[in-house]
Structures are given as structure tokens and as C-alpha cells.
Amino acid sequence: MNEKTSLATNITTRPDRRRSQRSLLVMPLAVSWTTSTGMRVREHAETEVVSATGAMLRMKTRVPSNATVVIKRPAANQSATANVVTVSNPGPDGWIRVGVEFTTPNTSFWGISFPPAEVAPAEPVGAKPTLAGLMSTRETTTRPSMPLSGLFSGSLSSFNAGGKQ
Secondary structure (H helix, E strand, C coil), X not given: CCHHHHHHHHHHHCCCCCCCCEEECCCEEEEEEECCCCXXXXXXXXXXXXXXXXXXXXXXXXXXXXXXXXXXXXXXXXXXXXXXXXXXXXXXXXXEEEEEEECCCCCCCCCCCCCCCCCCCCCCCCCCCCHHHHHHHHHHHHCCCCCHHHCCCCCHHHCCCCCCC
16 A cells, blocks of 8 residues: 555545644734743634634744744724634745644634534545545436436448548
């Protein structure tokens, strides 16, 4: 078994360890933290993905890994403390992705409701529909089977691939 097959197998068979559902949500935020030199920094950020336990933010400024930040929703005048768990290099769009996790559970911070963690997803994790699977389902459920024998009135032997008869 090669490495790609092994990796793909591990990804599709690994149980989902997330503690809450994720939702795509773009929301403006203010993120602040204290540097190692004691300077207080406050930067604009936006959410990309949120969950009951944290979020993936996009920022223009790099936040130190393992830092503690204060996230503020200016529209709701709400703040929460979070730990930085991952920081990416700038992407092609110039944004740095920053993963944060709330220091204390805060299921209402984003202003949306998340399903309980016990609720299983509608589809098994890693199961993605394939074109062949969709087509076979469609053909068996929406089209009656029809024999090909009555479709052609002429003889196929007179067909010449070169277009000459």
C-alpha cells in the first residue's frame, strides 16, 4: 500500500473528534493581545468558520502562537477570551488564518445556535457522493428501463465512420 492510499484510508476511517458543529460565518471582529515586550495590540479580523468552541479567523497581522487573545464583537459589544491554537503563513489572498479556542465554553458568543455535540451528522464522516453513485441512483429511481433494440429503425451496418457510403 502506498503512502497516499494509506493517508486517504486514515482520513476517511478516523472518527470526527470535533466537539461542536462548524458554520461558515463572516463577521467583523476586533482582536487584541499583549506582546512579549508588554505592548498592547488591537487588530481588525473577520471570522471564516465558527463553532461553539472557537473559530478560524483571518487577519493581516500575525498573532503569536499559543497567545491568549480577547475577541470583541463590536456590533454586539460582546467580548471573549481565547487561546491561539494555530497560525498560518499568509495565503495568496494576503490573509493569515488564525485558529482560536475559547478559554471557557461560550456557546452563545457568535449569536447563532449550534446543534448539540451528540447529534450525528446526516452522512458518515468522509462519505462524499460520487458521480457514478448519483447517476446510478438517478437512473434507478427516475427512469424506467428501456431496451435499446427498438431505438434504431435502420441498419447500423450501413454507417461508415468516414462519412462516405
